[in-house]
Amino acid sequence: MAWSDALPPFLLGLAPAALLARPAIRFARRAGWVSSPRPDRFSVRSVPLSGGPVLFAGLALPALALPLGIPFAFLLLSAAALGVGIRDDMREMRPAAKAAATLFLAACAPAALEGGGSGPGSWAASALGCFAFLHVFNLLDNMDGVALGTAFFAFIGIGSAAGEPAAIAAAGAAGGLLLWNLPPARIFLGDGGSLLAGLWAWGMTARGLDRGASPEGGPEWLLLLPWILPAADTAFVAVSRPMRGRPPWVGGKDHLTHRLAAVLGSAPRALAAWLFLELLLVLALLFLS
16 A cells, blocks of 8 residues: 555544543543552553543544545444443443443444455354454453554554555554553553454454455465464463463453563563564564565
8 A cells, every 4th residue: 555545544543543632531530430440450540541432533533534435334333332341441341241242243243344244154253253353452451552552553564465544544543542552551442442442453354354355365364463462362361360260351460461561570661572573463464465
């Protein structure tokens, strides 16, 4: 994708996310919409949880203003994902209720995206993939800058490799909010933002796979490379927590990022190492594709 084609959607995604973060922080503090330090969370400060609406603005504006091919139904589903997450932030949902809500979102996602699968088999695979992305990002948002930084680089890679301008716009939105989410974070995604990011991570990957499909059967699977680190972190906690007698969905300071912070001595160093590995995966995607 040429820079002249990528720059408008990138900037249109970045601008609202970067500019709306400060008023969103002020609003959340006045409304008491902040995180509370907990023993099972890495953060030891109260931080506003209003990053989700800011991210939504950065995603929706370019989708509405530019011919990116994002259906309005997908934006409505994005708002629904944001709403489910905000509900969980304000009053923690029971695991079964949250699973049911995200399963409903995932079941609607292929039709909302248009082209997410035509037959029952492909619809089921797409819905299952969306469900996985929702929860992978929900778990990935465990340390300042990790989820948004991963999304930023992954969206750049998918957008460039597949020629998908909507992914470039999503990278702009993630990058704009990342400026406020770097350690020490001044704003958190919250569950609303992490579910929204997971939905768009699935959506941009699915669109990239569709756009990159060829009669010769090219290496479309390479578009999954940027998601290796988030998938590895999810697999790690899904296995390690039950081994210690804890359900996988119960939070904790036992993610791969937390292990990196313990080894490297600080969260900023762990974030830098994590994003460096993510950058290598994106460069591998671009080189191999």
